[in-house]
Amino acid sequence: xxxxxxxxxxxxxxxxxxxxxxxxxxxxxxxxxxxxxxxxxxxxxxxxxxxxxxxxxxxxxxxxxxxxxxxxxxxxxxxxxxxxxxxxxxxxxxxxxxxxxxxxxxxxxxxxxxxxxxxxxxxxxx
Numbered sequence: 001x002x003x004x005x006x007x008x009x010x011x012x013x014x015x016x017x018x019x020x021x022x023x024x025x026x027x028x029x030x031x032x033x034x035x036x037x038x039x040x041x042x043x044x045x046x047x048x049x050x051x052x053x054x055x056x057x058x059x060x061x062x063x064x065x066x067x068x069x070x071x072x073x074x075x076x077x078x079x080x081x082x083x084x085x086x087x088x089x090x091x092x093x094x095x096x097x098x099x100x101x102x103x104x105x106x107x108x109x110x111x112x113x114x115x116x117x118x119x120x121x122x123x124x125x126x
Contacts, residue, residue: 001052001124001125001126002051002052004051005048005051005052005124008044008045008047008048008051009044009045009048009124009126011044012040012041012042012044012045012048013041015037015038015040015041015044016037016041016113016117018033018037019033019034019037019038019041019109019110019113020110022034022037022106023106023107023110028102028103031100031101031102031103031105031106032094032095032099032100032101034101034106034109034110035087035090035094035101035105035106035109036090036091036094036095038087038090038109038110038112038113039061039063039087039088039090039091039094039109040091041113041117042063042084042087042113042116042117042120043061043063043066043091045116045117045120045121045124046063046066046067046070046084046120047066048120048124049070049073049120049123049124050066050069050070052124053072053073055069055072055073057069061088061091061092062088062091063084063085063087063088063091064081064084064085064088067080067081067084074123076119079119080116080119080120083112083115083116084116086108086109086112087109087112087113090109
């Protein structure tokens with residue numbers, strides 16, 4: 001595995017651990033953080049996959065754009081689109097006062113992330 005791919009994975013896992021810790025805290029103030037880090041983890045795993053394929057990608061937080069690039073290599077990424085589209089609002093919108101995550105939002109985001117994480121880790125052979 002390429003060293004930069006490994007770096008992307010390490011960054012993704014950092015976001016995973018932060019989302020997990022925040023969710024476990026049960027504190028409503030950190031539900032936004034659970035959702036944000038779930039999205040960030042998914043984004044970084046997609047970028048790890050693309051980097052491993054030697055596929056360039058734009059500087060973007062749009063998971064759908066990254067999925068479309070992944071589809072050039074593996075059609076099974078289409079099955080993950082629904083999960084990832086659900087995480088997309090948490091990249092930017094969640095950081096502003098117009099959107100507040102509730103406990104169920106955080107739980108769903110983390111559950112969806114776990115589903116996607118298992119999928120992408122298998123694609124990366126880890």
